[in-house]
Amino acid sequence: MAYDDQNIFAKILRGEIPAIKVYEDDRVLAFMDIMPQAEGHTLVIPKAKAITLLDLPAEDAAYTIQIVQKVARAIETALDAKGIVLMQLSGEAAGQTVPHVHFHLVPSSIHKMRQHAAEMGDVEKIKANAEKIKAAL
Numbered sequence: 001m002a003y004d005d006q007n008i009f010a011k012i013l014r015g016e017i018p019a020i021k022v023y024e025d026d027r028v029l030a031f032m033d034i035m036p037q038a039e040g041h042t043l044v045i046p047k048a049k050a051i052t053l054l055d056l057p058a059e060d061a062a063y064t065i066q067i068v069q070k071v072a073r074a075i076e077t078a079l080d081a082k083g084i085v086l087m088q089l090s091g092e093a094a095g096q097t098v099p100h101v102h103f104h105l106v107p108s109s110i111h112k113m114r115q116h117a118a119e120m121g122d123v124e125k126i127k128a129n130a131e132k133i134k135a136a137l
């Protein structure tokens, strides 16, 4: 499957649609999930045009996981998270809904998370969580 430049995360990366960002550098962007499965649900995406983890160049994967760890630490500090679920869905068959590779950081328990990509979150709450995470980064 070819990478679709019109996918929603490609548009966020180009600044065509807004996102509540917590971290950005030349290779990675982290922003808040708009349909959070728990308070503080954050997405970390490499800027490389890859659909799944399987077609992400190893160097980008290695760098992105470092930022995943950095953001996870900030979430732990900012939200006093007792546990964080790291989730990565590769392929529609796995439930992936946005065809640009991304890592979910969900400060919750696998047993308590809300349904995946199901319900819009409260934007004011999401922004407040983002501010706390940014401050901890």
Ligand code: 5GP
Pocket (backbone or CB within 6 Å): 008, 019, 020, 031, 032, 033, 034, 035, 036, 088, 089, 095, 096, 097, 098, 099, 116, 117, 118
């Ligand atoms: P996937 O199903 O591909 O693993 O996860 C896609 C994630 O992106 C879901 O958790 C969904 O809530 C989130 N999402 C979908 N559209 C948008 C959007 O426009 N903005 C943001 N910030 N998150 C989105």
